[in-house]
Amino acid sequence: MNIAHLIKQKSYEKVKYILRRHPITFVPQILLFAASVILPVLVYLMITNLYPALLEKEAAFAATIIAGSIYYLSALLFFLGNFIDFYLDVWIITNDRIVDIEQFGLFSRTISELDLYRLQDVTADIHGFFSTLFKYGTLTVKTASTNLNIVFRNVPNPNGVRQHLLELANEDFKYHREQE
Amino acid sequence: MTIPLYSLLFVYVIFLAVFFVFLLINLYHIIMTASLTLVSFFMIFFIFLASFLTLYLTWYFLQGTNWGQALLELPDLTGFFTSLNF
Numbered sequence: 001m002n003i004a005h006l007i008k009q010k011s012y013e014k015v016k017y018i019l020r021r022h023p024i025t026f027v028p029q030i031l032l033f034a035a036s037v038i039l040p041v042l043v044y045l046m047i048t049n050l051y052p053a054l055l056e057k058e059a060a061f062a063a064t065i066i067a068g069s070i071y072y073l074s075a076l077l078f079f080l081g082n083f084i085d086f087y088l089d090v091w092i093i094t095n096d097r098i099v100d101i102e103q104f105g106l107f108s109r110t111i112s113e114l115d116l117y118r119l120q121d122v123t124a125d126i127h128g129f130f131s132t133l134f135k136y137g138t139l140t141v142k143t144a145s146t147n148l149n150i151v152f153r154n155v156p157n158p159n160g161v162r163q164h165l166l167e168l169a170n171e172d173f174k175y176h177r178e179q180e
Numbered sequence: 181m182t183i184p185l186y187s188l189l190f191v192y193v194i195f196l197a198v199f200f201v202f203l204l205i206n207l208y209h210i211i212m213t214a215s216l217t218l219v220s221f222f223m224i225f226f227i228f229l230a231s232f233l234t235l236y237l238t239w240y241f242l243q244g245t246n247w248g249q250a251l252l253e254l255p256d257l258t259g260f261f262t263s264l265n266f
Contacts, residue, residue, distance in 0.1 A: 006214045059185050062245045066188050069238040073199050073231060080206050080227050087220060088213050101213065106205060109213075 007092055007099045007113075016168060017093040017161060021154040022136035026086050033079040040068055081106060091152045093161075095168055098141060100150045112148060116172040120144040122165055124158035141165070181254045186247040203227070 003015060047054055055061050088103035099113045119141060126137035131154075139152035139161055155161060210220050 001212055001214045003214045058245060059249055059251050062185060062242055062247075063188055063251060065238060065241045066192050069234055070192065070195050072234045073195070076227055076230050076234070077199060077202055077206075080203070080223070083220075083223050084206050084209055087223075088209060088215055090213065090215070103209070103213070106202070106209070 003092060006101075007094070009094070010096065013094045013096045015092060015094050016164070017091070019091040019093070019152060019155045019161065021086055021089055022134060022156045024130065024134045024136065025154045026083070029079065029082045029086065033075065033082075036075045036078075037072070040071060044068075089153065091150070091155065093165060093168065096172060098150055098165075100152075112150065114141065114143060114148055114150055116165075116169045117176045118143045119165070119169040122162045122169075124162040126158060139165075182250045183252040183254070184247070185245070185249050185251045188251065189247065199231075203231070 003009075003018060007015075009015070055064060085103055085105065088101070088109070090099075090101045092099040092101070095116070097113050097115050098119075099111065102110045104110070121140075121142040123140040123142075124137060125140070126132055126135070131137050134156075136154050136156050137158040139155055139158040141150040141152070143149075152158065152161070207224065210216055210224065
């Protein structure tokens with residue numbers, strides 16, 4: 001499946017931006033995964049040094065290997081789940097609308113869209129040390145007529161996107177006024 | 181009462197079934213949200229490679245294990261199991 005099919009792209013519509021969260025925001029998950037990989041190795045070394053007789057029995061050794069295997073496969077699955085949660089949050093900006101696809105865990109997804117000509121207020125918020133250093137932040141899009149607000153979380157270059165979004169909204173507004 | 185070592189294999193097989201179901205659900209999500217890019221491809225490749233390595237090492241360390249031996253021998257405090265006299 002491609003993006004055009006996912007958003008049911010109209011014939012006159014052009015995709016301008018496909019935004020995902022900044023890769024740096026995934027680094028804590030990578031570090032957590034690395035720590036979870038190292039932890040059993042440290043425990044194993046500790047046991048073999050403190051209680052060397054504990055794993056000498058074949059049954060105890062086999063049980064440890066199976067427990068270790070279950071632990072590592074679970075850690076991999078948890079890491080993949082975190083990646084899905086991170087990577088499947090997508091904001092698609094076309095010359096006609098904004099499509100917001102947000103993944104919450106494995107079994108929950110929200111898809112909302114907003115016409116650009118209804119857009120009234122766009123706020124870029126770069127907050128904190130890492131956000132300033134790596135130039136990522138939150139972009140909040142508000143409309144006048146509906147209660148729908150779209151929040152682009154931790155996207156790269158939010159200010160640049162904000163400016164381009166306002167230009168696109170202006171063009172779309174002109175187009176809709178000519179149509180009336 | 182004795183719990184044999186092979187009972188761990190049943191637990192492991194059930195876990196593997198759940199693991200592969202969740203792996204497939206994750207894969208399905210990536211494909212259905214048009215997110216199969218180079219980044220996600222490498223992530224899936226890494227997960228599959230690491231899973232394969234874990235399974236291979238599990239098999240490598242456990243080959244030649246006598247699965248018929250006892251994992252735990254629980255004391256028959258009530259005398260129920262000995263009275264059955266199978």
